[in-house]
Amino acid sequence: MLTVQEATPPAAAPAEDCSLVTRGLTKRFRGGQVAVDGLDLAVPRGSVFGFLGPNGSGKTTTIRMLLGLAAPTAGTWELLGTPMPAGMPAVLSRVGALVEGPAFYPYLSGEANLRRYDAADPAADPRTASARIGLALDRVGLAAAARKRYRAYSLGMRQRLAIAAALLGPRELLILDEPTNGLDPQGTREVRGLVREIATEGTTVFVSSHLLAEVEQMCSHVAVMRGGRLVAQGPIADLRAGEVARIRVETPDTAEAAAVLAGLGLAGVRTGDGEAGAELGSAAPERICAALVTAGVAVRGLAVQRPSLEDVFVGLTGEGFDVNG
Template sequence: MSTDSDPAGVGATQDASTPAARTRGLRKTYGSTVAVDNVDLDVPEGSVLGMLGPNGSGKTTTIRMLLGLVRPTEGEAQLLGHSMPDAAAHALPEVGALVEGPGFHPFLSGRDNLLRIAAAEPRLARSEIAAAVGGALERVGLTGAAARKYRGYSLGMKQRLGLAAALLVPRRMVVLDEPTNGLDPSGTREIRRIIAELYAAGVTVLVSSHLLAEVEATCTHVAVLHAGTVVAQGELAELLESGSPGLIVSTPEGSEAVQALRDNRILSRLTPDGVRVDLTTATAPVALETLVRAGVPVYEARRARTGLEDLFARLTQNDPDSSTSDDPADTSETDMEAVR
């Protein structure tokens, strides 16, 4: 944390209670366009936090400010206990990042591109560069394509190479902006595996994604952005339990069950998992008693959990007055090498 004698937070240290990344009152405008508006975000140490939001919600701009690629119009951002962007030189060596797609030299091979980046990595000795590059290529499944020129890579291969660059050395934190973009199902599973490995090693991972299923499968925490601000954040399990209370009833007579419940003014509907009973106006015992009295066989009943898709839709309803966007004209500030 910064002090009066250390305004940039250069000498900052981080204890267990300090988030790996934090923003307070973060705001970014481009002329009359508000890209990020008063964002308060906490990324817990050792978590895998999924940053979700519709297009133009401010996800990428927030990540840019956390990494020191963009200076906030207002507010503050801290990364690993250091104020950004002033203390970027102290924080970024501990952070690997893939932001808005990788940028490499098209006429160099994948391996040569990584060798060039590794040569500038302050935490790699010259004698360690070849092994680090080879290990990173193997980790992302690009060993067989390492000698091919980057211009011949598919979109998914480019994403893999960008991820390899972020993982050249062990990091305290890894930031991934749409890491599965362009990947086939096999590649997506590999990204899941890598994120799981990082989490198991105690690395904090911040993932920006529009794939709700991937976030639900890989993340421990979620932050939902809408119209440039955070509308919900916290542990994924707790957020999924925060929706309307419900019950999933397994029965071979789904249609009859729904009709019996509706006849007793209990809202319900058929779902792939069974009959979902809305418990806002009735208790679980009353709903089950209603089914039994109607002669509907009940095989199983369990508490219904709000799906991430339902939660996301509820939190990000279309706002016709919103003028927020992820300033696409500002891509010149996202030089990937500046992150390393």
């Protein structure tokens, strides 16, 4: 169920059903600046969870606290059902993360870079390093480029290598901070497809982003941050449920079209330059088209406009943020 914090505090799902839970998580910096303010998150197991907000809204600070890279001022959190930070030694080996962009040696190959990442993990068995690295490269589609130097990798390949580093061991939770940041359309598609594939294998994926369109295409659930506070969270379908689809008719006969739409009982009938429209409700678009044609309306085009994620967030917050970058 969609929850909007400013209206009613979000009720966290039971911890046993979630891979990540926060309660009142807060971070204040010196001088009184509040980066994250009383954050209550509930990330269902097996979901692709989009953590949305403009740059500077507190997303990366939240991720750093979740991973123990920054200490919260107040609040508690759990990863994979284990209270943090006490449980970090036991849990972090089951969590993969990409935070604030990948960092690799440019003159080493992708495989050699991963060997260094793997060797830095005290829980990794060096006897099985080659198999682990090969599997990670294969999962992200870089097996053929394993011996290629990192400096020759495209941006998409670099992001995929960073995700491979996060997948060197079995992961139940994958945390990705802006994984498509700075990528061209092809690289963005590659990373998006990879996230979907990882999720189908049962891993919970937590994706931080300021790009609404990307989150809309890859995520099942979202949480929205603004100014350090949680605005809303829940399944994307629930966010859209409160928004109204509209039907738009392109026609020179706008007055006649509006009369037909009103006669069909549609609400919110409006006319504009060369078009008429109304709220679709439960009406079938094909029946509307047939009624228009029967009434002699010249229909040049007919389209159903369903609310985008941006429309939903503008309705929730009164303003929007980046759609494509």
